[in-house]
Amino acid sequence: MTETTPRQRARIETEAQIAAIGNRMVDDDGVDGLSLRAIARELGVVSSAVYRYVKSRDELLTILIRDAFTQIADAVDEALAGHRSVETLALAMLEWSRGHPNRWALIYGTPITDYEAPREQTVVPGTRIMVKLAEMVAETRNDAEAAPESGAKPRGSVATSESSGRQRQSMVAALQPLRQGLDELGLDYDDHVILETITIWVAVVGLINGLRFGQFGPGFDDVEDDLMSGVVSRLGE
Amino acid sequence: MTETTPRQRARIETEAQIAAIGNRMVDDDGVDGLSLRAIARELGVVSSAVYRYVKSRDELLTILIRDAFTQIADAVDEALAGHRSVETLALAMLEWSRGHPNRWALIYGTPITDYEAPREQTVVPGTRIMVKLAEMVAETRNDAEAAPESGAKPRGSVATSESSGRQRQSMVAALQPLRQGLDELGLDYDDHVILETITIWVAVVGLINGLRFGQFGPGFDDVEDDLMSGVVSRLGE
DNA sequence: CTCAAATCAAGAGCAGTGCTCACTATTGTT
DNA sequence: AACAATAGTGAGCACTGCTCTTGATTTGAG
Structure with missing residues (x-):
């Protein structure tokens, strides 16, 4: 000892x-x-x-950023332990942002000028939630393939409208950096799952940012959760 | 004179x-x-x-913020004059953000501490793009109603899954603040259009923030446009 | 137990910020 | 030409991050 x-x-x-x-x-x-x-x-x-x-203010910032990432990821995990769904994840993030608006801004807002977070200290805690989301999206997709219950499920609809072939092609390249990031964590998903994940992610984070940063104007205090649920359910169609 | x-x-x-x-x-x-x-x-x-x-640094900030809102909205308008679509709007915003990352952060990033933008000076230029988006979403919806060409169009699918009735109810309240904002600009849209608009909006702004703020890691420089196109097309299903 | 080494704290100082205030120049009007 | 409005000056206040030298205290080895 x-x-x-x-x-x-x-x-x-x-x-x-x-x-x-x-x-x-x-x-x-x-x-x-x-x-x-x-x-x-x-x-x-x-x-x-x-x-x-x-050593410096920046070093303290790194500590606080790592803390914040860990905290929100813990909060999400805890919520998901109760009910595992994308909506739960989104609402847990929203809830945490409400309790710690400035900490939220610290990790998901404008990066601090002249400060570069050392990736080796922030990447792992900073990606926990997104990784979890990707997992859940992948599961949902597997379920849908195993038991395709309703014709309304948008299976082939990915390749709708014109330019579907080219689209598919360039998508692979566009998703490459993300796939690589997941690879380094030992995960491997197909294009559809990755695109689905990033879409949900940016919408959820975008909505929370909009609410926290007051970009939609006032009057949302009592309807934040409902709005989030609405957006998430719209995304899940 | x-x-x-x-x-x-x-x-x-x-x-x-x-x-x-x-x-x-x-x-x-x-x-x-x-x-x-x-x-x-x-x-x-x-x-x-x-x-x-x-009078103060804050007053100058207000000027710069108003300028930035106007500039990006002008850029979007110009792009839409060429080809009017949600994708064009999103790509134009992305393009502008790439050319002026710090100005983008100024208007869509973390608000400045102890600074409150005087709404009467920033609301109008600050909402131009979103209003345009709502217009376009509404048009698309009208087109779909006037000429329902394919059964794949998600008409009734809004009320899928359980809890559809309650959902619909609470949605009205959740969208109320936004509807009010649009009202003040003399616009009136139904719930579906508003929810659709906000979903696209938060996804687009969320994605741009993620790219500009480096939240997805490196390696996206050459695929930003494709990624945006992918997300927008996924949202348009 | 002593004494050198490691650690910690103090305090002065540098360069920078926003902003105010009293004062002097300059310009425009009567 | 006299007076008022505007423009510019320079000193000063309170604050920031950070460095450096000096002195005090604790630690561990001989």
Whole structure:
């Protein structure tokens, strides 16, 4: 057992405190409100002291971003444990965004200027939900193939309208980067599943962004969930 | 004819210069790079002097936001004049976002902390595209009703799956705020059109955000248009 | 137990930001 | 020519991230 000296304990304690205060500051005032000097003040310490624990503001940002990705993915997982459906996933994301609007913006809004999230630290937690969605979409598709119950199921309708052949061709290339990303996680889906996944994903994230960022104007506070359900069900036809 | 004195001319000239420099700064370094002091420097004037022309940084922001909304809406209109379709609209937005990523973020990304865009100055230019989209969706629907050519057209499929009745009910309430917004612009559409419009809208904006903000990882530079076409066509089934 | 090494905190300082205020130039009007 | 409106100046306040030197404290090895 690697024993921890009191100093080490104090260190990780302080680091945790800094992250906690930082999270609270983002929650309260957005990412612009995140100030190392203010954190120092709150810790009752001079400003330069916090640089002993975080190398820079950007490093703290990375921690907060990783935290946020993990939190929302956990929340979604928990919700899906109750009822596994795309709607549940979407509503769980929406719910989390409502509780932490500024944290939502931190991960799904405009990236911070001159800050590049180190992919090796953020990719895995940042893709958990989308991967889950792809899984579920793939399952649904398998179910449909195994038991095609209604003629209304849009099987061949993918290749409707003109230019279907060319479309199919170029689609493969267009989906290549995403397929590659899934590959690296050991997943392999066909084009239809990937396109379906990305469509649902951008719609869900787009709707939440619109609501959180006030792009649709006011008056949506009481109908957010219904709107999301409406959009998701429209997508599921 | 109200004649303009040289001084007035110089004034609006300087105002235009400030806006132009501001736009360039946002284009180059994002909204965080917008600095009144830097503008003053570029104008060869002391920093406090610019406050003669803009009351505050926020006021300049409002100007830039209004500009951006107008520009992208103009670009979309121009594209639609060539070929009127949802895909054209989506691709035009995507194209504009590619040319002005930071301006895109300014209007469709995370809102600026402690800044509230004065609605009376931004609502009209900010809703032009969405209104156009609603128009087009409504037209398509009318066409489908006037000439129902294929049985594949999803007429009754709106009320599929369980809970259709309740769904329909709550949908009306959920769409109420949007309907109200359209009402104020003298437009009146039924629930189906509104839901369809918002679904397409959030998907298109969501996809562009994902691409611009790098949320899907790298490797999409050459396939953006195809991806958008794929998503839009998937939505149009 | 002592003493050097590692760690931590302090405080001053640099360069940058938005914004205000008192003051001086310049310009336009009567 | 005198007066008022406008334009520009420069100092200053409060804030930010970050660095560097100096001093205090804890740690572990001899």
